[in-house]
Structure formats: structure tokens, C-alpha cells
Amino acid sequence: MSEMEEGIIRLATALDKQDMIKFTRAFVSDIRVGRESVNRELLPWLDQIDTGWTGVLCLGMGGSAAGGDFLSVLCDESGAVPVRCHRGYDLPNWWTPDWLIIATSYSGNTEETLEACQFAIEHGATIIVISSGGELSGMCELSDSVHLISCPSGQPPRSAFGHIFSRQLAFLVEIGILQTEITEQALERLQVAVEDNDIITYPEGDVASLALNLMQNPIAILGPNELMPAVNRFKNQLNENSARFARIGAIPEMNHNEAVAWGGVGDDQDPEAAEQALLFLSWEGMHPRVRQRMDWFVSNCPTELAWKIHGDGETLLESLLHLCIMTDWLSIALALLHGKDPSAIEPIISLKEYLAQMNQ
Template sequence: MFEIKALKQKLDVSNMYDAIIGFPKQIKTAFSIMEHWIPQHEYSNVNNILILGMGGSAIGGDVTRMLIQNECEVPILVNRSYNIPKWVNEKTLVLASSYSGNTEETLSAFDQCTKAGAKIVAMTTGGKLQELATENNLDYALLPAGLQPRAALGLSVSLTLIMLNKLGFASDSIVEELYFSIEKITKLCDELSDCDDENPAVILANEIHSMCPIIYGSEDLTWVAALRFRGQLEENAKMLAFHHNIPEQNHNEIEGWSCHPDLLATKCIIWLKDENDHPRSLGRMEVTAKLLDGQAGKQVEIAEKGRSPLIRLLKMIHFNDWVSYYAALLNNVDPTPVERITKLKEEMAKR
């Protein structure tokens, strides 16, 4: 029906397919990398944690924060900026994450954290960040190279979680659950990597690829999956998408679904739900969906099953990654190249 196999052969020149299949293997690889990782420095007397990153590297920090914020005794902030908060000092633990090692925003923030006397640990494949970590005698973890940063999420999430566990800020139980998730995500991957018309990721991609998705998650957990999904649709499928979270959406954006009905009809609302969302948030999603019925061109719902928030969140992210991949093929584009991002970096390098 959709001829996905033929489109894959024709368009996926850079093999994003294998990169997505590698998600559960990346989690396993992270355990191997960190098995003998022993920090050289002391990381006690920490009042807060700052994770530096952009794009795919930052998403790993977002996922980690969501998963451990109810057990970690110090606040965690993901910093997507050239600058850092004024409160960063010698009692701040900084995780500097850049897959390439050359992300200019992260390097700028890294420099400021160094001057502030923060305790810094780096995660990278190399580049300038590894050089700086070596020069400053910092602890760091070296990632395998060769992936698009957005396709290395399994590595970035897992390394961050395991590292924070080794430094005393994440529980053993969350790391055990991460390892347990490998089997569950592998099973899901086997189902979603089959390029046939009965694949639910293919079916959803066919429904939304010619629309503009508006993705709504809950502030409790799935907002980070909404953020990730938006980015994957934009980078992989080259289609504009937006995201927001419940309940905040109910205090502003819901009124935006009023004027210009022809424009609203081109939008597809995607609801990301989790069984542990606050009951009032789930209720708000149901009421909002009814209120917007007839405004959006389509509404769909995504939810995953699993024994823990970690497993459900990672499964949801993996499912959405596949949707973005198949949407790319249906949009007749190669999922891997990000030509505008590359061109932007080239232009910025001249300034």
C-alpha cells in the first residue's frame, strides 16, 4: 500500500534505519563503557546539577531529569545556552554533553562553568570538549562516534543515568530498570522495524506526514517525549511540528484553536499519555480533545505499556522515532542529512 520497502531502498542512503534499530544496543553499549568507569575526583558537597547540551545531547539530559527528579535530592537543570545561571559555583556538578565535542553553545557554557569553579564531567566522542577535559584533568566518558547526535539518544540517556548513579545522585534501582528495558525495547524494535503496511508506526506516519503535528504531552512525564518527537519529525521527516504540555496548554494555547479554520484543518493533534499522569491532567486531555474536536484535521493518541515510567517513556520515544523515520520516507526525503543546520553552522563559523 505505502511501498515503504521500496522507499527505504531509494531514499535512506545514509542508513538511518540501522541507527534507529541500534537504540537498545546503545543502552547495552553504555553499560559496557561505564562498567570500569571510576571517577578520579570527589563529587560530594553538591547543591545542584547543571547539564550542558544542545539538540540530541540535551534531550538525554531532559529524559534523565524526568526519570530521577523525584529521587535526586538536589535540583537538576538542562542548560541550552551560551551562558550559564549565576548560581553555578564550586558546589555545582556540571555534566557537559556534546556528541561531536564541538557544539559552540556547550563549549561556551563549559568555559564559564570552569571559571565558576564547578565540578565538571564531560561526555563526548572527541573534539574540542575532549581536549578541554584532558587539559583540565577532568573526568569524562568517551562515546562511540559515527552517528547523528539525535540518533545517539540511547547512549546519552544511559551514560548520564549510569554516571549520576556512580556519582551518588541516581539510585541503583533506576539503573537496574534501565538494563531491564533493553529486552523490552528490543522486542518493540523488532515489531516496528518491519517495513510492512500493518506496522503501527507506518500507519501513523501515513496519517500525519502531510499535516503539521501539534504534540501534547503531560508535565508529569511525556512532555519530554513530545519535545523529542517534534525534533525528530523536523530533522528526519523535514516537516514542521510543535509541542506543548498539559496542564499549561489549558491556560493559553487552547484558545488559539479558534480562528482560521482552514489553517487549523491542516493540523494533527497527537496526544502522548502515560498511565501515571496526574488524574486531573488525564482528565484535562480528555476534555480538551472533545473541545477541539472538529477544529484539528485529526487527533491521535500514543501510549505505551510497561512496569515503570522509564520503560514506558523509552518505548514511547522509540516508537515516535520510527514514526518520524517512516514519515520521512513518505515525504520522499532522506532522513539523515540536515542541510539547513549544516549550512547555518558554516555561516556562523564565518562570523
């Protein structure tokens, strides 16, 4: 066994105290179980709410909010109504009760989501709760207009994305807003991706090697509009799992502003442009002109540290999930190389404790 292989395995044994690696390995099985948890036999209340919605408003914070972004781009591609995401204590002023609400809090105790839901209930909302328990789940017992789709508990919310998103997706498919189901064949391909990118099985593989190259440089992530949910989730995984900043940008929009700071053509560029580690997220379904814009940027950006992470898949949904798998493993590898437990989030815990004291 090489020194690098021994190093990654030793770091994982010493640092991964809350089993982030185990949860990452379970991603596809979580999706499969979640997909099968939403049907009219198990949830007869679905018959009450499956028609007539103007749109869907997704409430949530952090890892519990990510699924809403994915639903939004999928509905932009092929949905019957728009899906909008809202992160905060309130509701948008334009919201009306003909917009169905999906409120997601893995713990069930996210204060922003609880306050927004209380306001929504008082103003006639129909709410679908995705949660493992807590106060949010309890709201379902107090109001006939609030319905629960439960998740298994016991892990960090960001690692429960498979549990959460599969239920959100299956719900929108069940009520006819989306037709985009994930097939068993796609799940089998995604399981291969989970295994092929496993940093313990392959401690000298592409993921661990890329993580080594990201250790000393600022990180920037670019991708097309339809992949921005995966881009943003990757940024958040780097923030929480790896304790690293990451800059993100959307193509083509960043071509109209941020491209000047990157430079590479002419004399002007940000002083740190050449020091950036630049990651492009891509998939086969990109608009041809977006692909050309990305190719130009690869050719002209000033940094020599640039990589493309390609989301394999026959659909946008599969490609997005494939990117989640690869970037989750990458964020964990980077955490271990930095000597960090990928589950540790002390500043977030400290902030919650401070806010709790303010309520006393």
C-alpha cells in the same frame, strides 16, 4: 507484497543513505552498552566527585541536549538534587561551583557548549564530559576538574541518544543522585518495541499508517509535564528527520491558554484548528486529573485527525524510552514518505559553514 510495502522498502533503500534505520534498530543495544560503561573500575575518578552537590547543570545543544531533559524529569520524580538544562554559550548567573556540570556534545565540537565549558572551568567548575571526541574531550587532558565518559562515534547525534543518555543516567546512579536504573527486563521489553515498530519489517503497520495520515496536515503534540522530554524530542526528530514543523504543548498548562485557540466549544477557534493532526503522548502514571483533562480534550477538540501514542512501561523511565522508540520510527517513516533522507540536515550544515567563515 502490497504497493505500500513495496513503497516504504523502496524509499528506504533509495533515501536512507546514512543508515538512520540501522541506528534506530540499535537503540536498546546502545543503552545496554552505555549502562555498562560507567563504573568505578573503568572510571576511578568517580570516587572524587560522588558527594556534596547542590544540583546538576546539563549543558548541550540539539540531540546532545535531549538527555538532560530526561534526567531533569527523572530527578523531579525521585532524585536527590535538581537537574537543570541550559542550552547556549553561557552559564546561568545563579550557577556556582557546588553545581556539578554534565557537558554533552556528541561530536565534541559544539561551539556553544565549548564556550560555556571554558567559562565554567575558569570559574572552578567540576565538569563531566559526555562525548565521542573533539575539542570537548580534549579539555579533559588540560584540567584535573574535567572528566570524560566517552561514546562511540560515527553517527548523527540525534541517533546516538541511546549512547548518550545511558551514560548520563548511569553516571547519576553511580554517584547516588538517582536510584532509577533501567532493568534488563525493561530493556527486553524495549527491544520488542524496537522490532514491533520497525517500518521495514512491518511496512503496513501502525507506524507507517499513522505517518501517511500526517503527511498533509500541520502537526501538534500534547503530553503531561513528565513526558515533555519525549514530546520535545519528538518535535525535534520531526524537524530534523522529516523536515516538518510541529507545535507542542503541556497538559495541564495548555488547558489554561492554548485550549481557547483549539476551540471545539463555542464559536471561537484558530482558523486552522480543524486542520491539525493532533498526537497525544500518554503513560499509565499520569495524574488522574491530567488523564481526565486529556480525555475531555480528545472529546472536544475540533480536528478529526487525533491519535494517542501510549508509552508502555512499569516506570516513567521505561515509558519515556518506549515513546522515543515509537516516535523515532514515526519520524523516519514520515521522512521517507516525503521523499527525504532522514539524516539530511543541509540548513544546519550551511549555518555552521557560514559561522566558520565569520571566524576567518
